[in-house]
Amino acid sequence: MSFLQPLALGLLALLPIIVLLHMLRVRRLQVRIPSTYFWAKALRDIRDQPKLRRPPVTMLLVLQLLIATLAALALARPMVYGVLAGGDFQASHTMVLVDASASMQATDVTPSRFASARAQADAVLAGLDPGASVTLVRMGVTPKILYAGDDLGLARNALASAEPGGGFANVREAFRLANSLVKPGIRNRIVVVSDLALSADNSDLRNLGQLPAQVDFISVGSAAPNRAVTLVAARALPGSTSRYQLLARVGNFSADSVSPTVRVLADGLQVETRQVRINPGAQLDLRWDLPPGASRAEVRITGDDVLPADDTAQLGLPTQASRRLVLVSEKPDVLRRALAAIPGAEVQVVNPKSYQPDSGAAVTVFDNFLPEVYPQGALLIVNPPRDNQLFPSEGDSSNTALSRVQTNSRILDAVDLSSVTISQARRVKLPQWANEVIGAEAGPLLFEGIFRNTPLAVMPFNLNESNLPSRVGFPILISNLINHLAPEGLPQVTDPGQPVVLRTGPQIGTVTIQKPGGGAERFPGGSAIVFANTEEAGRYLISEAPASGGAARERSFAVNAGSDTESDLRTPREPRLSAAAPGQIAAGPPRGREIWPMLALLALGFLVIEWWVAHR
Amino acid sequence: MSAAPVLFDEEFRKRLERLTLLSRRVLAQSLVGEHRSRHRTFAAEFADYRSYTQGDDFRHIDWNIYARMESVFVRLSEANQDLTVHLLVDASASMDWGDPAKFFYARRAAAAFGYMALNRFDNLVVMPFSDRLMPPFGPTRGRGRVLGLLDFLTELQPGTETNIDTILQQYSLRTRRRGDLMVLISDLLPPNGYQTGLRALIERGWQIVLVHLLDPSELDPTLRGDLELVDLETADRLPLTPMTAIVDRYRQLVIEWCEEAETFCRRRGIDYLRVQTTQPFETMVLGFMEQRGLVE
Numbered sequence: 064m065s066f067l068q069p070l071a072l073g074l075l076a077l078l079p080i081i082v083l084l085h086m087l088r089v090r091r092l093q094v095r096i097p098s099t100y101f102w103a104k105a106l107r108d109i110r111d112q113p114k115l116r117r118p119p120v121t122m123l124l125v126l127q128l129l130i131a132t133l134a135a136l137a138l139a140r141p142m143v144y145g146v147l148a149g150g151d152f153q154a155s156h157t158m159v160l161v162d163a164s165a166s167m168q169a170t171d172v173t174p175s176r177f178a179s180a181r182a183q184a185d186a187v188l189a190g191l192d193p194g195a196s197v198t199l200v201r202m203g204v205t206p207k208i209l210y211a212g213d214d215l216g217l218a219r220n221a222l223a224s225a226e227p228g229g230g231f232a233n234v235r236e237a238f239r240l241a242n243s244l245v246k247p248g249i250r251n252r253i254v255v256v257s258d259l260a261l262s263a264d265n266s267d268l269r270n271l272g273q274l275p276a277q278v279d280f281i282s283v284g285s286a287a288p289n290r291a292v293t294l295v296a297a298r299a300l301p302g303s304t305s306r307y308q309l310l311a312r313v314g315n316f317s318a319d320s321v322s323p324t325v326r327v328l329a330d331g332l333q334v335e336t337r338q339v340r341i342n343p344g345a346q347l348d349l350r351w352d353l354p355p356g357a358s359r360a361e362v363r364i365t366g367d368d369v370l371p372a373d374d375t376a377q378l379g380l381p382t383q384a385s386r387r388l389v390l391v392s393e394k395p396d397v398l399r400r401a402l403a404a405i406p407g408a409e410v411q412v413v414n415p416k417s418y419q420p421d422s423g424a425a426v427t428v429f430d431n432f433l434p435e436v437y438p439q440g441a442l443l444i445v446n447p448p449r450d451n452q453l454f455p456s457e458g459d460s461s462n463t464a465l466s467r468v469q470t471n472s473r474i475l476d477a478v479d480l481s482s483v484t485i486s487q488a489r490r491v492k493l494p495q496w497a498n499e500v501i502g503a504e505a506g507p508l509l510f511e512g513i514f515r516n517t518p519l520a521v522m523p524f525n526l527n528e529s530n531l532p533s534r535v536g537f538p539i540l541i542s543n544l545i546n547h548l549a550p551e552g553l554p555q556v557t558d559p560g561q562p563v564v565l566r567t568g569p570q571i572g573t574v575t576i577q578k579p580g581g582g583a584e585r586f587p588g589g590s591a592i593v594f595a596n597t598e599e600a601g602r603y604l605i606s607e608a609p610a611s612g613g614a615a616r617e618r619s620f621a622v623n624a625g626s627d628t629e630s631d632l633r634t635p636r637e638p639r640l641s642a643a644a645p646g647q648i649a650a651g652p653p654r655g656r657e658i659w660p661m662l663a664l665l666a667l668g669f670l671v672i673e674w675w676v677a678h679r
Numbered sequence: 680m681s682a683a684p685v686l687f688d689e690e691f692r693k694r695l696e697r698l699t700l701l702s703r704r705v706l707a708q709s710l711v712g713e714h715r716s717r718h719r720t721f722a723a724e725f726a727d728y729r730s731y732t733q734g735d736d737f738r739h740i741d742w743n744i745y746a747r748m749e750s751v752f753v754r755l756s757e758a759n760q761d762l763t764v765h766l767l768v769d770a771s772a773s774m775d776w777g778d779p780a781k782f783f784y785a786r787r788a789a790a791a792f793g794y795m796a797l798n799r800f801d802n803l804v805v806m807p808f809s810d811r812l813m814p815p816f817g818p819t820r821g822r823g824r825v826l827g828l829l830d831f832l833t834e835l836q837p838g839t840e841t842n843i844d845t846i847l848q849q850y851s852l853r854t855r856r857r858g859d860l861m862v863l864i865s866d867l868l869p870p871n872g873y874q875t876g877l878r879a880l881i882e883r884g885w886q887i888v889l890v891h892l893l894d895p896s897e898l899d900p901t902l903r904g905d906l907e908l909v910d911l912e913t914a915d916r917l918p919l920t921p922m923t924a925i926v927d928r929y930r931q932l933v934i935e936w937c938e939e940a941e942t943f944c945r946r947r948g949i950d951y952l953r954v955q956t957t958q959p960f961e962t963m964v965l966g967f968m969e970q971r972g973l974v975e
Binding site: 089093099102104 | 772773774776781866868869870894897902904905906907908909910911912913915916917918919920921922924925926928929932933936
């Protein structure tokens with residue numbers, strides 16, 4: 064049962080007042096007797112008439128209490144479901160979204176925030192009526208349904224085996240998923256169990272519209288200080304192809320200064336130990352020159368805090384092999400310069416009029432042109448033609464002020480967009496397969512993803528109608544895009560949950576990927592493998608076994624837990640939603656039934672009886 | 680509650696006849712041999728004898744002579760006073776309570792006493808009272824006045840409050856006959872308002888019988904719940920929830936009051952009869968006669 068106007072239940076406060084009135088104001092029956100003399104004397108002798116008596120259980124009191132109770136209930140507009148409403152037994156649907164982000168591994172709550180969240184979610188499940196419909200969602204980088212059905216035992220088992228990951232909680236996608244799972248005709252409820260360590264843009268969900276469900280938040284954890292390695296990157300030293308400079312960013316997410324010791328290892332061997340001092344709330348960039356030939360590096364903050372997972376960051380160092388990039392453009396100068404600056408890039412410029420699909424290019428860049436037949440390999444599409452079928456345009460728009468920037472994206476590493484202006488852009492709808500990297504009111508300005516197994520990035524505006532090419536960050540942006548679309552070998556480091564594209568040659572028979580926490584996945588070799596199960600933080604080992612036998616080639620890539628959002632445990636931020644009506648029934652055949660008319664009728668009946676009793 | 684139409688039905692008159700016969704027989708037996716009344720109902724001074732003639736009061740017959748001589752002679756008293764029986768009937772509001780009402784019972788008792796007195800050719804006065812003395816019946820004598828007595832009592836209505844002391848003192852001043860018999864039929868309510876009046880009567884030589892009439896509910900009340908008691912005479916209101924302790928104390932007070940009245944009467948030679956309305960009036964009358972020593 065639920066109440067559409069629960070505030071009316073406040074009228075139940077009248078009940079003790081009615082009882083009190085009956086205790087204070089006694090209804091006495093008049094009795095005539097020959098003489099009150101002896102009664103008065105007895106009363107004086109005994110003196111046993113307390114002013115406040117026990118509540119007299121009279122018919123009048125019982126009737127008045129019943130009337131007040133029924134009236135309060137009727138005004139609260141109770142709604143019954145299931146069998147009572149003449150419907151089937153399934154009267155409600157509860158969706159429990161459990162935050163499985165990296166911050167949930169924090170131990171400020173014993174044993175961990177995630178364990179506490181699991182217990183809270185379990186309590187929610189345990190409190191549901193038997194047979195109630197429940198959906199359990201693990202809220203990680205990619206929200207995943209752990210259970211959907213009406214067996215609470217199985218749901219609780221699925222919850223018990225859930226574990227946190229190394230990435231962020233994609234609340235937006237989780238709510239989109241929940242919205243799509245809303246069951247029509249019954250009462251839906253969404254329960255979010257989270258430490259609410261969200262970024263500002265990740266917490267603003269108002270553009271999702273009004274959810275046809277009651278949304279409740281259960282918060283776990285509290286404000287806690289933390290230190291973390293939030294960024295690692297490596298660049299080739301000038302003039303060298305085998306020596307790298309390591310960049311690490313260490314953050315102090317607390318109200319006090321900290322002086323941690325930072326250790327750097329290359330291929331497992333210590334390179335340097337440095338003690339640093341970081342001011343409250345600040346982040347410090349550190350650099351080291353790595354030994355020649357190092358294939359992987361690791362940065363560690365020594366000491367304990369509540370989230371050890373982000374005290375370590377790893378990355379793989381890229382092998383320097385040349386990559387062939389094809390640029391199809393009538394005016395290639397701007398892009399050609401940026402592409403040529405990429406270390407190891409071999410840029411070929413092709414006029415659109417003479418374009419032929421080239422299967423040997425790592426990335427093909429189409430500028431203001433789209434072919435009929437696409438080449439193999441990754442694609443970067445800049446300023447697609449208005450009449451293209453791939454990204455239908457709704458015209459141009461000048462509302463291009465950058466309003467949405469995914470600062471977490473590797474594509475924007477070291478790219479300063481603060482002074483970038485775009486005078487006009489195509490109004491394009493974000494495809495379902497795509498992730499927006501930069502957006503404006505007009506629509507997405509840079510998006511990427513995997514489309515029909517092809518890595519693809521799109522900038523739906525003319526670079527000449529923007530000052531982006533003149534910005535320092537432009538070549539870095541192009542370089543990041545190319546490396547993202549066609550990573551040579553493996554990426555240095557991957558964000559948790561981001562797919563990794565592995566290119567294997569036709570000679571590879573089997574590819575085995577070992578995950579940091581244990582467990583392995585196998586893939587057939589000879590083609591590009593898109594491996595998306597990267598939410599765990601740590602080092603992923605790749606073993607490529609030749610089809611003809613022989614020793615397997617070993618490689619690795621890293622996923623790190625530390626980030627500006629997940630490592631900052633200080634301020635929980637509750638998602639902002641459009642005003643939702645608690646207890647609202649999703650559109651569909653109504654299953655609940657209001658019973659206030661029956662209650663009102665009962666109250667009226669008792670009122671008539673009460674009048675008769677009082678006046679008889 | 681008065682029930683005038685059935686106050687003196689045929690059944691009641693038959694019972695009255697039987698009682699009268701019984702009382703005569705008792706009286707006759709009590710005068711044979713050594714039984715003498717402790718209370719003289721006749722004039723005490725003996726002067727002479729004469730033969731019995733029809734119409735003589737057979738109370739004056741000397742049965743000893745008849746036993747010896749088988750001739751009927753009557754004694755002649757020197758003073759040869761006519762004794763009057765005064766029936767004072769409490770007609771205050773407190774008497775109009777109960778089922779049957781005390782007033783109903785009081786009138787039947789008055790009828791019984793009056794009937795016997797008229798059958799014995801005593802002079803009879805029936806004086807009802809409430810806040811004042813009401814118009815009486817009598818003085819009169821003889822069986823021919825029985826119907827008049829019953830009619831008078833039937834039409835009697837209860838009044839308002841009363842003060843028994845005042846009533847008795849007033850009555851004592853109206854009548855100066857020493858030795859007259861007063862039968863006071865009352866519930867003595869309100870309490871503590873009768874002793875002064877009775878003393879005044881005794882000082883004037885009255886013989887008094889006090890019939891203390893009560894309803895069983897006054898001795899053993901069954902009141903329950905939250906009540907407001909209203910005094911029938913004074914209209915005083917008393918809010919009361921009769922819890923056990925209060926009811927027990929009430930009972931105790933009423934019994935003490937009754938015993939106090941009995942003690943007061945006994946010490947002053949007043950015959951005290953405590954009667955409940957559930958008691959047959961014959962029993963009450965016979966009790967009266969026993970009290971007067973007319974029957975063992």
